Amino acid sequence: MTNDIHFPKGFIDSLHNVPGFNAETFTTTHQNSNTPTSVRVNPYKPAPFNHTQPVPWCNSGLYLDSRPSFTFDPLFHAGCYYVQEASSMFIDHILRHVYNKDYGPVKVLDLCAAPGGKSTLISSALADEDLLVANEIIKTRVPILTDNLNRWGRTNVVVSNNDPKSFARLKGFFDIIVIDAPCSGSGMFRKDPAAMDEWSEGNVALCQQRQERILADVYPALTEDGYLIYSTCSYSYEEDEAVLDWLCEEFELETVQIPVQTEWGIIESQSATHKAWGYRFYPDKLKGEGLFAACLRKRENTGQLQSFRAKNSPKPNYKEIDLLKPYVNCSADLYFFKLNEDWLAINKHHRDSLETLQHFLYLKKSGVRLGKLAGKELIPDHELAICLMLNKDAFNQIELTYDQAIAYLRRDNIEDLNIDTKGWGLMCYQGYPLGWAKLLPNRINNYYPKEIRIMSQKQSQEPGTKSQDM
Template identity: 25%
Template structure:
């Protein structure tokens, strides 16, 4: 059994992603492609000054595991002064240099890092339990997780993305956060199958030229070609068109991008409104606590319908954020609805041996599994799903719910994501760690138990925690050491660089 030599715990702070010399200067901005937007921006000097600053770190508390007040206390103990964000009661703002992704509470899914403006689309979708939701371009999963929790981690959310690598990042975030009401699919959203049925809500956070991310990616100023906006347009129209088709009558479609270009924003929405004349209307949307600008109604000689002003633009200088665009479309409720789709067959039998074993070992309530749906998707083990999760048969799923119990090993063991879900209800084989043990555990090191821990716990697998918060699974060996089972891909992970 290898012993990993200790390494110092990660610093809480990091250099900003770009030093001051790499950030754009007002002179550079004044001679850049951004000047094409000068007439749209109310205060060019403030806009330029915002782009020269690093973007603050923002995160939200996982509502299934911690309150925003408790998360604030954790950050305050770390000598930080987290700032609330008006309009986002479950979110906090931190300094740009803070290393969120390497904190213990982040690694075990108590919070998720997500740029402020990227948190906003889900807030206007009017999500209610029982709705069926499609996230058409879902990776890396921040908005998907927001949707899942807004539905109470119940019901049916379909999270799709075209790229396998992006889908793996999506599933990793859902696993860390304990999301159990999502089925993931890998498909080109432009060709999303009709056989999937219609959805109450469809989110299209469209691939775009990402101009609004220049505060995180200053090199974009030099390498960006404004013609890129024109190249994205056809794909964005196709995605929004398919979203409208897959939306139920009376349902909502939200279209968003992280770019400034009207060619990817208002012009896309205007063309789809014209294509579905009389079937769609742009909803008025409001974001209390945020200073937004109306959508553009005239661009490069083209006059757009006045209702395009109902779209919302987020300029970086107005709220100290990245750039963003949001439009909310409502489908005419009088249109005929399609038949309900065929649902996927999820085998729920032949799991009793494994489930009874978990109840017996960890002291879970006898009726514990009635709140979930259990499904074997691979030979590796069992997946945990919301009891009312009902994904369609088409398209084929990449994954459903959360892989929670590995049965192809002896003895079988819960996964880390499974332990994070069932751990709070476990009454046996619980091992509370101190701070030094916590850090060793997250670094996947061997470490010694205290005398009290050895006296209270027999050798074998145990669910470990710190300050009552579940960390995952460890093995207490007869030789007198504790072996971490924390996954290497989660250990000291960096916060995602995607806008989520």
């Protein structure tokens, strides 16, 4: 199927001297409306997929033959996979090239994180002793970021809602900073033709200025010898290689060449002045949308923040903590803390880091929210149900059929569910937890969060029986 394509005025002309650009094949590809569908499997909650081929630059990435209705797949809601554009998975390849677990724990900042694709990708690569701070500048986008990271299930994650300049106070705090910078969006033209209405040469110039401001604001937070991973979904040289030259001119940064295989179809480029390496993705050369990515290493010391320990912090309530321990695995590795009436837990390696972040930033998520204690009983939070630290054996596990799982995710009544136990039930599909229900003698109370329930009433079939669009 082909469509007439009308690029914005001046767009094609602006790319004539950009590395790897071919106007004819580029235009032909955009006339083809069939964009590839790709997912990235959660290595800690692997979901089975049939009829797939791997994304070559990401071990957990898969191309699907057709686009199913992800909304009506309980395994999607359980966090077994993330629907992500294949080109953007290249950040995984960069991260695994520069990250070495043998060097000890690292702290990673994903600065422009919503909706969470790159954050869940980074989370998959990190060890429990590492820390991920996923920040979103726009307040209204924080909930979707938090929900996606909750589904992914890791305990070593903090979500914040701050302007990049707030991070300047965290001098030398992060070992790796990932910045998927706001851009003019030309790399998404095939996937989202409406993005063409926003493109102009003037907007490209404004985006470049904003990208440079963001980079300058956050730069002090990167430690000496730390890595800056920069990406955009723009083809414009001004937002890509020109920004690399600006970075090398303004700061003591050196380029990092990332190994790529020729058959991947990725175009290697170098900036005009400082010869900084960049990696360009074109949909006429590979199976993915437009992307630019690069990696630089900081070669100067711009200050180092000392760990911050809060003064007069309340003494831990060990009696209550002992009540929480049976509900989680590896409790000896966790730091338990209270926020208002809620108990939370994070890997104990991150206690000092968490208190530092709490002092300097506005945090929206810290580790995993376990729930509230009512006497000796835990009223469990949804985060606990879908996190990896959950001790499933501490709860009644209710295995749902496909139709029952969809009803649960809609907060509808669940038909033909025969329960002979009482208390909190962990509602599962194919063994993966979806959330909680309170089991009562004559009914169950559905505790799936209202704000993330399936709203559509579209009739669905179990994934694999028929391909559907979202």
